[in-house]
Amino acid sequence: MPASAPSAVAAPALAWRHDGDFASLGSAFYTRLAPTPLPAPHWVARCDDVAALLELPAGWLASDEALQIFSGNATAPGSQPLASVYSGHQFGVWAGQLGDGRALWLGETVQDQEVQLKGSGRTPYSRGADGRAVLRSSIREYLASHALHALGIPTTRALCLVGSPQPVQRETLETAAVVTRVAPSFIRFGHFEHFAARRQTDELRRLADHVIERYYPQCQSANNPYQTLLQTVGERTAQMLAHWQAAGFCHGVMNTDNMSILGLTLDYGPFQFLDAFDPHHICNHSDRLGRYAFDRQPAVAYWNLLCLARALLPLIGTEDDAQDALQTYEASFESHYQVLMFAKLGLQGPPEEGDAALLWQLLHLLAAQQVDWTLFWRSLSQSVADDDFTHARDLLVDREGFDTWLPAYRGRIARSEQAGAAARMLRTNPRFALRNYMAEQAIDAARQGDFSVVHTLQTVLQHPFEERPDHADWAGLPPDWAHSIALSCSS
Template identity: 40%
Template sequence: MKTDTKPANDRIGWRFDNSYARLPQSLYAQLHPVPVRAPRVVIVNHALAESLGLDFRTLPEAEAALLFSGNALPDSMQPIAQAYAGHQFGHLSMLGDGRAILLGEHVTPAGERFDIQLKGSGQTPFSRRGDGRAALAPMLREYIISEAMHALHIPTTRSLAVVATGESVMRETMLPGAILTRVAASHIRVGTFEYVAGTGDKAGIKTLADYVIQRHYPDLSEAENPYLALLNSVIERQASLVAQWLLVGFIHGVMNTDNMTISGETIDYGPCAFMDAYDPDTVFSSIDQRGRYSYSNQPHMAQWNLARFAETLLSLIHPEQEKAVALAEQAIHAFPEIYQAHWLAGMRRKLGLFTEEAEDSELIASLLTWMHKHQADYTNSFRALAAETFPEDAVLQDADFVAWHARWQARLSRQSESIASALGLMRANNPAVIPRNHRVEEALAAASERGDYALMQRLLAAVTNPYADAPEYSEYRTPPAPSERVYQTFCGT
């Protein structure tokens, strides 16, 4: 099927320089998206487009639908499906973009480079037995959650658009199909390195590592050991990222090595969810039967994934295997301390603490223990502490909490900053609104089953302004009733 008339570049502002497509062809397959029958625009992220130096507002909706479905692409795009591997729940598989096409790399007017990818764009050589397509609800979920994460200042891939395809996909039932346009600093993963390492191509590992350093960590090119420095830099970014997840109660759900980016961005919003009542063992993913990627286990799994990354770099870190292993192990063993430093610093901000005291860790642990015991809502508990007038909630009259609160107040009094400054710090670090699972599911059902996008738009407005006390969005701050609780989330493939 031939593609339609190509949208004019000068109206949009595309500036493509497809450097990944200049790497060895073993890393990708060249192909175009599979055209769809009747594409229709569901949503375009104009704020994101503007930050990229793009303008879709003047593009007729019919042309936008052709572009974001992959039915019509500018000549400057060089579509490819990327090859990668992945440890999926601990088991290594050779994978690749089974339902995604990287259209190319757009360079912003400021010189920043971003991947533009279509997700749900049809079968590729890596599809195995998959149909290469995506359903509308999971694509809208990724749009909502990724934009919420961005608003929470957490590094993330983002969503530029969603189009309905006019076709159905078969999962457990027939569902409306859709394609998401995803924007990322890059889609290079730990699994990309595992793929090359799995072929035994040591020269290929060096080519890929050099490319990553040039693209994401250019300062490392002057390091004494740039490949060890690369490992340490990725460890630092991932430790910071996972700490930020836990600070807002986020559970990724599928932390396989193909879902860990080298850039340090959150990627893949399949069975992800935000925790309501605090429980460190919380799991939502329907396929995570043993809690491998539970809320509290995420730092451990990040370290495990990074160890797999380190293994691919050993021949570059040092020519002597024993020395390379020792250097890599030293780097990996530093992860818990790096992570803990990021998490503790974030927790101090959540409690309005500008200074550091040795007893802070125990103060935080006591609060979390109390929250777990009383099934207190994680988000609302921290936000309540930041209120100028403390809420008269019955559970907050509990003797253990009263004692903890007195200790916290004494701790605040030992720093020179005012209480008003402490509360301001807390309000800037404790969201009032998160994309609660029952609200997300409610919006997705309305969109997918009835073609009603009003709830989604309202939810987006609330979660993209998460730190505001906006009365008009108060319903999004209410935890789910027992009948509204979502116990499982699904990946959508």
């Protein structure tokens, strides 16, 4: 399709709301513009579950009409695309004005879900970049959003993925792609930082009131609604971080402009699910100082919340009030993390006195021996089910250390009703996680025009607790070449 203005098509499948949506905040918050048309678009993947979330008619998502809309070549009636402006701290340094440099907000549906194209061309906030996404990174984001959602981790969703032969220059020459992603809101910490930095208090208040009214109405009755908003966002963020740490998920670029006001995993870049359990693992090769190492993620999230607190200070009132609002963050993280980790151990109900020590002794053992995170927990689950701990024991080199730990665990699991514990563990510890090498296999095939690996991985990752013996290779240790995969911010 020629690079001209997108055409309008009839799309009764998409029903937009305009009362109280993000666009109603006013022109200070965004720039309206159309996406840049994408030449010769083709489907790479689609998600029926997200289509059902948007109540799209059966089969519509596979239509050419949908392909044109989600490639940016057509505009659905009622959609008024826009790019939002925000600012933020990147790697701990104030970066000033940022914004949707390669994304466009299409609107909010009547199902209270915002729809956004990522990779749809340049915007006023592109800062000289081309505004495009490449097939490689788009496949990673598409698969990751499905993987995290299936694990119960709060995240944006991916509706579909469109490819194109259009060349895009990154480290090498690649091809373009557009991901359509869906979330209740794409508002970030950086939106608040933007208006606070410019001392635009009216706009800051309008944004905060919008977020409270739409997403946190319980804050309206508080003595200080903005303080309560900060506290609630902090607790929601703490829950997300607890999920990340329990799943062994590394985000890789936790800048404040990548932090969702709703506590959703946002902007997948150099993310990684851990292979070997190294608490200090750095998944982003652009992160030379290790700011976003795996074990630092909870502390970085708190630092980002402090940035949000400073932005909200004109509304909250005093620094003491802002600090008080974040006092619950650590306790919220610790309590949710403990619940998630005890569930991985098969424990439920009120914790016993020695449960925390049992967990930390095991984590120390796994870290000291760099044991594969996903494989160990699934093997431990099977060991409990079979009452034979050979499965898990064989993953450690220092088996004496495991043997020393095991009697206390066996006694504890017996008091937790072992058969029920095993069933819970097999529903908690996934057999499959999106390892880097799996994504690389899907990307390599897609570059040759074969999207079957993307489709198969999507199916497997949407049901990560199923055994699937036909894909047992993806449930084992990663191949040796996986350790050479390097991810950067361009990933």
